[in-house]
Amino acid sequence: MIKQMNISFILFTILNIIGCKPDEGPPKPVENPSPIIWKKLLSKVPASSLNSTPIYYNETIIVGKKEVSGYMVKARNIENGDSIWQTSLGNTGGFNPLDERFFLYQDKLVLSDGTRSFVMDASNGNLLWKHQSENMTGTSCVIDDYLYKADEVDRNTSSLYRYDLNTGFEEKLFTINRVDYGRNYSPGLLMPVKWMHPNGDEILVLQNRSYGWFTDMEPKMDILAWNLTADSMLWYRERLDGFSSMSSPAISGDKVYFYGDHHAYCINPSNGETIWKYFIGNGPEDDFNTANVLIIGDKLVVKPDSDDMHVIDKETGKRIWFNGETRAGPGLLIEHKDTIWFSSGWVLGIDANTGKKLIEWDNNDRGSWIFPVAHHPTNGYIYTSDARYLYCLDPRYMK
Numbered sequence: 034m035i036k037q038m039n040i041s042f043i044l045f046t047i048l049n050i051i052g053c054k055p056d057e058g059p060p061k062p063v064e065n066p067s068p069i070i071w072k073k074l075l076s077k078v079p080a081s082s083l084n085s086t087p088i089y090y091n092e093t094i095i096v097g098k099k100e101v102s103g104y105m106v107k108a109r110n111i112e113n114g115d116s117i118w119q120t121s122l123g124n125t126g127g128f129n130p131l132d133e134r135f136f137l138y139q140d141k142l143v144l145s146d147g148t149r150s151f152v153m154d155a156s157n158g159n160l161l162w163k164h165q166s167e168n169m170t171g172t173s174c175v176i177d178d179y180l181y182k183a184d185e186v187d188r189n190t191s192s193l194y195r196y197d198l199n200t201g202f203e204e205k206l207f208t209i210n211r212v213d214y215g216r217n218y219s220p221g222l223l224m225p226v227k228w229m230h231p232n233g234d235e236i237l238v239l240q241n242r243s244y245g246w247f248t249d250m251e252p253k254m255d256i257l258a259w260n261l262t263a264d265s266m267l268w269y270r271e272r273l274d275g276f277s278s279m280s281s282p283a284i285s286g287d288k289v290y291f292y293g294d295h296h297a298y299c300i301n302p303s304n305g306e307t308i309w310k311y312f313i314g315n316g317p318e319d320d321f322n323t324a325n326v327l328i329i330g331d332k333l334v335v336k337p338d339s340d341d342m343h344v345i346d347k348e349t350g351k352r353i354w355f356n357g358e359t360r361a362g363p364g365l366l367i368e369h370k371d372t373i374w375f376s377s378g379w380v381l382g383i384d385a386n387t388g389k390k391l392i393e394w395d396n397n398d399r400g401s402w403i404f405p406v407a408h409h410p411t412n413g414y415i416y417t418s419d420a421r422y423l424y425c426l427d428p429r430y431m432k
Contacts, residue, residue: 066430067430068394068426068427068428068429068430068431069396069424069425069426070414070424070425070426070427071113071114071424071425072114072422072423072424072425073109073114073115073422073423074421074422075096075098075107075418075421075422075423076098076099076100076421086130086131086135086364086365086404086405087404087405087406087407087416087417087418087423088135088136088137088142088155088407089111089407089408089409089410089416090108090137090140090142090155090156091155091156092110092111093108093109093110093111093117094108094109094111094114094407094416094423094425095107095108095109095137095142095155096109096418096423097130097135097144099128099129100121102121102123102124103121103122103123103124103125104121104122104123104125104128105119105120105121105122106119106120106121106122106142106144106153106158107119107120108155108158109423111409111414111416111425114423114425118157118158119158120153120158120159120160122144122151122160122163125149127146128144128146128149129146130144130145130146131364134146134171134172134173136175137155138175138178138198140154140155140156141153141154141155141161141198142154142155143173143175143180143198145173145180145182146171147169147170147171148165148166148167148169149163149164149165150163150164150165150173150180150182150196151163152180152198152201161199161201162200162201163201164196164201164203166184168184168185168186169182169183169184170182170183170184170185170221171279172223172224172279172281173224174224174225174281175198176225176226176227177227178197178198178199179195179196179197179198180195180196180198181193181194181195181196181224181225182194182195182196183221183222183223183224185219185220185221188211188219188246188247189210189211189219190208190209190210190211190220191208191209191220191221191222191241192205192206192207192208192209192222193205193206193207193208193222193225193237193239193259194206206237206259206261207259207264207266209222209241209257211247214241214255214257214269215241215243215253215255215271216271217245217247217248218243218244218245218246218248218253218255219243219244219245219246219247220241220243221241221242221243221244222239222240222241222242223239223240223241223242223279223281224239224281225237225238225239225259225281225282226238226239226281226282226283226284226289227261227284228258228284228287228289228302230260230303231303233262234260234261234262234263235260235261235262236258236259236260236261236267236302237258237259237261238256238257238258238282238284238289238300238302239256239257239258239259239281239282240254240255240256240257240277240282240291241254241255241256241257242254242277242279243255251275252275252276252277253271253272253274253275254272254273254274254275254276254277254291254293254294255269255270255271255272255273256269256270256273256291256300256305257269257270257305258302258305267303268304268305269305270305273291273293273298273300273307274291274293274294274296274298275293275294276293276294277291277292277293277294278292278293278326280292280326282300283326283327283328283333284302285328285347287301287302287303288300288301288302288308288347288348289301289302290326290328290333290347292326292335295312295313295314295315295319295337296310296311296312296313297310297311297313297333297335297343297345297350298310298311299311299347299350308350309349309350310350311335311343311345311350311352313335313337313341313343314337314339314341316339318337318338318339318361319337319338319339319341326366327366327367327368327373328347329368329371329373329385331346331347331348332344332345332346332347332353332385333345333346333347334366334368334373334385336359336363336366336375338361338362339361340357340358340359340360340361341355341356341357341359342355342356342359342373342383342388343355344385344388354387354388355388356383356388356389356390358390359381359383359390360377360378360379360381360393361377362377363375363376363377363381364376364377364403364404364405365405367405367406367407367408368385369408371384371385371386372384372385372391373385374405374406374408374415375405375406376402376403376404376405376406376417377402377403378395378401378402378403379393379394379395379402380392380393380394380395380402380406380415380417380426380431381393381394382428382431392428392431392432393432394426394431394432396419399419400419400420400421400422401419401420402417402419403420404417404418404420405417413427413428413429414426414427414428415428
C-alpha cells in the first residue's frame with residue numbers, strides 16, 4: 034500500500050512539472066470589445082460619389098456605388114464581406130438611387146432616380162430591364178408587382194405611370210394639369226399607397242405637391258385618390274397644408290397618414306376627410322423635407338428635420354412619447370425588434386416603446402455615417418456604411 038501511494042505521489046508530481054495546472058476558471062472578458070465584426074473597402078473615390086444603402090437578401094448584403102466607369106451593384110457574403118457577384122450598370126452619369134429608390138421587392142432589386150430605372154435579379158445581379166425618360170421626377174415606389182413613377186412636363190402637367198416589374202411594360206394611369214386641378218398651381222404628383230375600397234375597387238392615395246410658378250410662387254399640399262378599377266378620380270382635396278414631405282404617405286387599415294408643414298395628418302381614404310391632426314412645432318426645422326415615416330404596431334413615428342422624434346397613437350393622434358435629442362435629418366427609418374434605426378452622422382437606435390436612446394455610435398468620429406442600416410434576420414448583426422467601407426456590426430457593443 035505504501036509503495037502504491039508513493040507511486041501515485043510521484044506521478045502527480047511529474048504531471049505538474051510537465052504542465053498540468055489546476056482549473057483557472059473561464060477567461061476574463063475583454064473590456065469594451067469592438068462592435069466591428071468585419072469591414073470591406075467599397076470605393077477609393079471621394080465619399081460624396083458613393084451610394085451604399087445596404088439591402089439584406091438571402092445571406093448576402095447588396096450595395097450600390099459609383100465608380101469612374103459608372104454605377105456598380107455588388108453583393109457580399111454576410112459572414113465575411115467577400116464578393117459574391119457584381120454588375121456594372123455602365124456610365125449612368127449622376128445616377129444616385131438613395132434610400133427608398135434602392136430597394137428590394139421579393140427577388141428583384143429596384144434602382145431608380147429622376148430619369149432612369151433598373152430592375153435586377155437579386156440572386157445573381159442579372160439586369161432584367163431598364164427604362165429612361167427625361168421628364169420623370171426623382172421619387173418612386175413599388176406596390177405589388179409594379180414600379181410607380183411620376184413626371185412633370187413644362188410645369189403644366191404631371192402624370193403617374195407604373196411599370197410591370199417582370200417585363201418593364203409601361204402604363205400611364207392618369208394626368209392632372211394646372212387648370213382642372215389645383216387652382217392654376219403647377220402639379221407635382223408624388224408616390225401613392227394602395228387602399229382597397231369596401232366595394233373591392235383598388236384606390237391609389239397620394240399627394241400633389243403643387244407650386245405657384247405662374248401665380249404667387251407659394252407651395253401647397255393637395256391630396257387625392259385615384260380609382261384604379263374605375264379609371265377615375267375618387268376625390269381631390271385642395272390645400273391640406275402648405276409645404277410637405279417628399280415621402281410617400283403611410284397606410285394602416287382604413288387610415289392614410291400624410292406629413293405636411295409642421296403637422297401630421299390622419300386621412301379617411303374613402304373621402305379625403307381629416308380624422309385627426311397632430312401639431313409638430315412651429316420652428317424652422319419642424320417640417321418634413323428630408324425625414325421619413327414609419328408605422329410600428331399601434332404607433333406612428335413622426336420624425337421632422339429637427340432633433341425631435343414623436344411617436345403617437347395612430348388611431349387617436351395622441352402622443353405616446355417624445356424625444357428631443359435624436360439628431361436631425363435622418364435617412365430612411367428602419368424598425369427591427371421594437372428598435373427604430375437610422376443614421377444621421379452617427380448610427381442611432383431608439384427604443385420604439387419608450388423613446389430611450391439605446392445606441393449612438395460614430396466609430397470614434399471616423400467616417401460619414403449617413404446611410405441606413407440592414408439587419409441580419411436572426412443573429413442581430415447590422416450592416417451599414419461610413420461612405421467608404423461596408424461594415425458588419427454587433428449592436429451589443431455599440432454605445
